[in-house]
Amino acid sequence: MSENNKIAKELVEAVGGKENIASVAHCATRLRIMVVDKDKIDQPKVESVDKVKGAFYNSGQYQVIFGTGTVNRIYEEVTKLGLESSTKDELKKEAGKSGNWFQRAIRTFGDVFVPIIPALVATGLFMGVRGLVMQEQILGLFGLSPADISDNFLLFTEILTDTAFIxxxxxxxxxxxxxxxxxxxxxxxxxxxxxxxxxxxxxxxxxxxxxxxxxxxxxxxxxxxxxxxxxxxxxxxxxxxxxxxxxxxxxxxxxxxxxxxxxxxxxxxxxxxxxxxxxxxxxxxxxxxxxxLSWPLGLSGLLIGALNQVIVVTGVHHVFNLLEIQLLERFGNNPYNAIITCSVAAQGGAALAVGLKTKSKKLKALALPSSFSAFLGITEPAIFGVNLRYMKPFIMGLIGGGAGGFLASIFGLKASGMAITVIPGTLLFLNGQILLYILVNLVAIAVAFVLTWMFGYSDKQLEQTNEA
Known part of the structure; x- marks a missing residue:
């Protein structure tokens, strides 16, 4: 029996057995399971399965985080056990029937706007690159000035940056x-x-x-x-x-x-x-x-930075896609992104503190990669796999997000695009703001890390949950 086959069998048993699984699919990082009765899921047992980085029930599905690459192999082993597979779209359609009207509406809103986001991400990156190459200091490296840039080149950049919004x-x-x-x-x-x-x-x-x-x-x-x-x-x-x-x-x-x-x-x-x-x-x-966003004294950044990841946990964060799109369309910049990147980075900082402080090899192997995932803009492994499990790290992450968001608001940071944050998000701040962007992210990470290290986590919590 291969290691992944063993993991698949343990997972199916922890979810309630084959009879409790209607169908299974996967996305880039998660195994998505439609269960018959979610009360039959043994959450601690699922989380104890090797390679599982976290699990939660959301949008009518039980989602088990394995990470890129690993999830494909686990999915193959699960389907070999005789379970019915389905496409992600089919699973979404079935899941869409569950939940109250508000949850269904939010899921639908996300289904509409998520496929559009890659085009807007590309547009934002084009804006960032144009902002970089048009800076006098950059042009000066090649012996040029803004006056030397031809109208045809500027027209070409407008095609890249304006088409998606037109x-x-x-x-x-x-x-x-x-x-x-x-x-x-x-x-x-x-x-x-x-x-x-x-x-x-x-x-x-x-x-x-x-x-x-x-x-x-x-x-x-x-x-x-x-x-x-x-x-x-x-x-x-x-x-x-x-x-x-x-x-x-x-x-x-x-x-x-x-x-x-x-x-x-x-x-x-x-x-x-x-x-x-x-x-x-x-x-x-x-x-x-x-x-x-114009509230004085950095209040908007403080509140949004602190509360953003709470909204992510509820699953209704796709609503804000509309706001970001409108900000970019009207003003050509997005101050909202500059704030929420701090909330993402802070959750990574909290998970990093847990990973470095714990003596548990299993938790260390979970927390450290999860923190890196957050620094790439994906907080789900850090939130559901580590921070929410022990709660205090999540709260310290919220405080760190508020601190970074406060500074982002005070500095007036504005992204050239949307949907990417932390390390990849640097590409949206190439218009002379890159150093301040790095600073606010480091502050968010540092505050969350220090608070988690000092007050947010100890291995006593691990012993209390019998996960050592």
Whole structure:
């Protein structure tokens, strides 16, 4: 019997046996298990299984953290035991039926926006690289000045940095149709209609150079470049309308009538009803966000930095994707990222303190890699595998996140993108802020590390949980 086969058998037994497992899938780091009865899960036994870095029940799934590479091998051994496998999307669909309406709504929100994030990450990195190469000190190394940079080169960089935001409604409508069961291509076309060059450009209207088209004398109609909510709501309504129409038209006419009627009705609703209403709501949300981030004396950084990882534990953090997208679209920067990176780094600092202080080889082998994972921007192994298990390290991590966030707010740090933090996040601060970015992260790590070392952990806690 191989080591991984033994781990798979012990895990299945700890989860309640084969009869308690409906299906199993995996993502990059976690084994995702749909269980029949979550009360049959023996949590301490699961956490004692070799190579398990943490386990928790969330989003209708029991998720066991193994880490990149290892999870693939464990998944293979689990499926060899005769358990039903499923794709991650199928598992999500099944899990989506569980939980209260708020939990389901948040999961759906995440399913829509998470696939879009890689494009926005790339855009943010392009902004960071442009900010770096356009600095006088950098150009000076090659005997150049900003005046020597050609207009054609600047135009090329604008293509890299602006395209995703210009066509953001198309990306959002495409993803929303996909999640809500509509034809994603119809969603894509509907989103493109919202940014049609035939409409007054939203940015030109905001700058006062162009006036909106007034429909019926009082409804302002503009393009929705960079907007999110109008496309999101139009995508939900459009997907449901498409399915409703498809059920009622003859099969022979489905190919013609369904997309025709869907686009005709939805383009009218999106431009004249949904767009104006939800664009106004979007403005309110953005103004509130900017107001909070502008609180004096670093209060916003202190609170957000301290509470961010609590929100991550609840699983509703995807809601803030909307805010980050709007900040980037409107201002070209993202102060929210500069704060939350401190909360991520601090959890890594707390886990690092546990790993260096404990004499338990098993806990050391879990905590040290988990802390490094957090420094790469992924806190789940550190939070669920170490810090939350003993609680005090998690709290010390929250304090460290608040300290770093406070400084980030005081210094006015602003990222050029979103979704990457700590070490990878340095690429978003190449516009002259890199030293301050490193400083706030080091402060967050140091505060969490020192507090955890002094007050947050001792091996007595390990003995009390019988894990030594």
């Amino acid at each position: 066509f953001l409604p198309a990306l959002v409508a495409w993803s929303t149709f996909r999640v809500f069961g509509g034809n994603p291509i119809i969603g894509l076309v509907l989103g493109l209609m919202l940014v049609s060059p035939a409409l007054p450009n939203a940015w030109a209207v905001a700058g006062g150079d162009v006036t909106p088209i007034m429909f019926m004398g009082f409804i302002p109609v503009v393009g929705y470049q960079g907007s999110v909510l109008p496309a999101f709501i139009a995508g939900i309504v459009g997907a449901k309308l498409e399915k409703w129409i498809r059920k009622r038209v003859p099969e022979a006419l489905d190919l013609i009538l369904t997309p025709f009627l869907t686009l005709l009705i939805m383009s009218t609703l999106a431009l004249f009803v949904i767009g104006p209403i939800f664009h106004s709501l979007e403005e309110v949300i953005l103004n509130v966000t900017v107001s909070v």
